[in-house]
Amino acid sequence: MTDKNVLVVGLGSPDRGDDAVGAAVAARLEEMALDRVDVVTREDPTQLVQLWEGHGAALVIDAVMSGRPPGTLHIREVGDAGEPLPTHAFTAAGRGGSHAFGLAGAVELARTLGTLPTHVTVVGVEAGTFDHGPMSPEVEAKLDDAVKTAAAELLELRKELE
Amino acid sequence: MTHQLKDGGQVMHVGMLARVEGEGGMHIEFEDGRVKDVKLNIFEPPRFYEGFLRGRKFTEPPDITARICGICPVAYQSASTEAMEAICGVTTTPEIQLMRRLLYCGEWIESHALHIFMLHAPDFLGYESVLEMAKDHPDVVQMALRLKKAGNDLMTVVGGRAIHPVNVKVGGFYRMPTVAELQRLRPDLERGRDDALAAVALVAGFDFPDMEQDYTYVALRHPDWYPLERGTEVVATSGVRFPVAEIPDHVEEFHVAHSNALHARFDGGTYFVGPLARYTLCFDQLSPATQEAALAAGLGETCRNPFKSIIVRAVELAYAFEEALRIVDGWRDGLAASVPVAPRAGEGVGASEAPRGLIWHRYRISEDGIIEDAQIVPPTSQNQASIEADLRTAAEKWTHLDDHALTHRCEEAIRNYDPCISCATHFLDLRVKRS
Numbered sequence: 001m002t003d004k005n006v007l008v009v010g011l012g013s014p015d016r017g018d019d020a021v022g023a024a025v026a027a028r029l030e031e032m033a034l035d036r037v038d039v040v041t042r043e044d045p046t047q048l049v050q051l052w053e054g055h056g057a058a059l060v061i062d063a064v065m066s067g068r069p070p071g072t073l074h075i076r077e078v079g080d081a082g083e084p085l086p087t088h089a090f091t092a093a094g095r096g097g098s099h100a101f102g103l104a105g106a107v108e109l110a111r112t113l114g115t116l117p118t119h120v121t122v123v124g125v126e127a128g129t130f131d132h133g134p135m136s137p138e139v140e141a142k143l144d145d146a147v148k149t150a151a152a153e154l155l156e157l158r159k160e161l162e
Numbered sequence: 163m164t165h166q167l168k169d170g171g172q173v174m175h176v177g178m179l180a181r182v183e184g185e186g187g188m189h190i191e192f193e194d195g196r197v198k199d200v201k202l203n204i205f206e207p208p209r210f211y212e213g214f215l216r217g218r219k220f221t222e223p224p225d226i227t228a229r230i231c232g233i234c235p236v237a238y239q240s241a242s243t244e245a246m247e248a249i250c251g252v253t254t255t256p257e258i259q260l261m262r263r264l265l266y267c268g269e270w271i272e273s274h275a276l277h278i279f280m281l282h283a284p285d286f287l288g289y290e291s292v293l294e295m296a297k298d299h300p301d302v303v304q305m306a307l308r309l310k311k312a313g314n315d316l317m318t319v320v321g322g323r324a325i326h327p328v329n330v331k332v333g334g335f336y337r338m339p340t341v342a343e344l345q346r347l348r349p350d351l352e353r354g355r356d357d358a359l360a361a362v363a364l365v366a367g368f369d370f371p372d373m374e375q376d377y378t379y380v381a382l383r384h385p386d387w388y389p390l391e392r393g394t395e396v397v398a399t400s401g402v403r404f405p406v407a408e409i410p411d412h413v414e415e416f417h418v419a420h421s422n423a424l425h426a427r428f429d430g431g432t433y434f435v436g437p438l439a440r441y442t443l444c445f446d447q448l449s450p451a452t453q454e455a456a457l458a459a460g461l462g463e464t465c466r467n468p469f470k471s472i473i474v475r476a477v478e479l480a481y482a483f484e485e486a487l488r489i490v491d492g493w494r495d496g497l498a499a500s501v502p503v504a505p506r507a508g509e510g511v512g513a514s515e516a517p518r519g520l521i522w523h524r525y526r527i528s529e530d531g532i533i534e535d536a537q538i539v540p541p542t543s544q545n546q547a548s549i550e551a552d553l554r555t556a557a558e559k560w561t562h563l564d565d566h567a568l569t570h571r572c573e574e575a576i577r578n579y580d581p582c583i584s585c586a587t588h589f590l591d592l593r594v595k596r597s
Binding site for chain 1: 292293301308315323324325326
């Protein structure tokens with residue numbers, strides 16, 4: 001049976017600069033205490049494959065690197081209803097997960113194993129640093145925007161489950 | 163893969179080799195069909211942790227050094243706490259040691275499950291990655307994810323987080339998990355043990371290239387159990403054995419131009435640390451069930467074929483689950499989480515068996531607990547010379563293969579070590595040059 005709640009995952013390491021942004025945005029979404037929304041944080045992308053099982057819709061917030069200015073927001077639909085991701089998409093995000101197994105790997109592995117929700121939206125926040133320490137001021141400054149964007153996407157996902 | 167001519171020789175170039183941790187490269191040069199030169203290049207910039215630790219408090223290394231690696235933080239925490247406690251003349255309680263062992267089981271489970279199934283098995287089953295393997299072997303990948311999750315959950319309960327545990331300190335832990343918390347892990351640990359024993363038989367069915375290496379194996383040894391979170395002495399297949407404190411007398415680190423990671427010699431020669439070394443030197447300390455599984459899988463009591471390290475990792479994975487169950491079942495509430503540790507001036511060594519092999523730290527601290535000198539020697543840097551020896555043997559043995567097949571065989575020879583060059587980026591530039 002499909003879970004009627006939207007699963008929100010803040011992905012990334014809280015110690016590695018802007019990689020903390022996923023968990024930071026997830027924490028703010030949790031404070032909103034929205035109905036039919038479950039919020040968790042994870043550091044290890046491989047866990048997504050099992051976490052997603054049984055969910056019809058999921059939101060993932062993660063740091064990404066694409067060469068754009070730090071704090072730039074990226075939104076991407078990657079659910080089972082969409083096209084497979086390019087092989088190395090998102091692998092540069094954060095530590096890219098252990099041994100290059102990043103978010104893209106988790107999405108495609110879940111698709112193969114049949115655990116990928118029909119609707120998955122990734123909100124990526126362009127990172128400036130993955131060094132040990134706090135988030136960069138640029139990403140801190142965009143945190144409110146990231147939360148607003150993620151919340152809007154979350155409401156859309158929740159509608160999909162109605 | 164692209165082929166291009168350079169300097170009159172043939173260079174094969176594979177950018178972005180997945181399934182290896184960190185920034186490294188490989189250079190193999192042939193002349194008249196013979197291997198002329200082999201280099202494992204590690205060009206990832208050094209991170210100067212040792213310099214960074216100088217001037218910090220003696221209580222800080224467990225947190226600071228755990229950040230070096232997202233795959234084996236507990237190895238760093240254990241070696242650093244051992245070293246500081248040795249310097250300060252403190253012995254923790256047997257329960258604190260057991261809890262460290264339990265946390266370490268979580269790390270072995272996470273790391274071995276990841277490497278066996280997600281990184282190494284695709285080599286043997288003929289897939290470029292676990293994504294393709296999952297299409298044909300979904301049950302195996304599901305099992306791998308379950309095993310890894312069991313490790314993550316164990317790390318979370320004992321260490322406070324699935325990666326980079328925050329519950330470890332010099333003298334013990336900030337908080338002990340409760341019997342109830344540990345018992346909740348039990349069903350997954352039990353299933354994990356059964357899965358891991360089945361995995362031993364599964365990987366034993368792979369085809370293994372025929373190659374035996376005679377390097378010196380080096381591992382920790384503990385009087386009571388298979389080495390994991392600590393040992394009392396270091397043993398080697400050369401026959402030497404000595405207390406952990408004497409490691410710096412036997413190991414010499416040195417710099418080579420082609421690697422940003424220091425190489426190391428053991429009593430003047432190339433040596434090997436890791437699952438094969440532990441297994442060969444401490445087979446007698448595995449549990450009856452894991453010994454039986456290993457022998458049924460066709461391993462002897464020693465193993466000299468680096469490609470069979472995948473079987474040994476599966477044996478160790480099963481052992482880690484068994485150990486975790488043993489500790490969980492014997493746990494009691496109300497035990498002291500730590501012992502007080504007052505600084506005193508001195509120098510000491512701490513060592514543990516990371517998933518990839520022996521790791522050791524040496525510190526010198528002042529009487530007020532300020533670190534004056536630090537040395538951190540992880541397994542992959544110690545294994546660089548044996549990786550190069552394997553590459554040389556493999557390149558000579560399979561030189562008749564075409565470039566693609568030879569390159570692949572050499573990549574496998576590197577992955578046998580589960581090398582952990584770093585946690586930052588993931589490029590291996592692999593070149594084979596024939597002239």
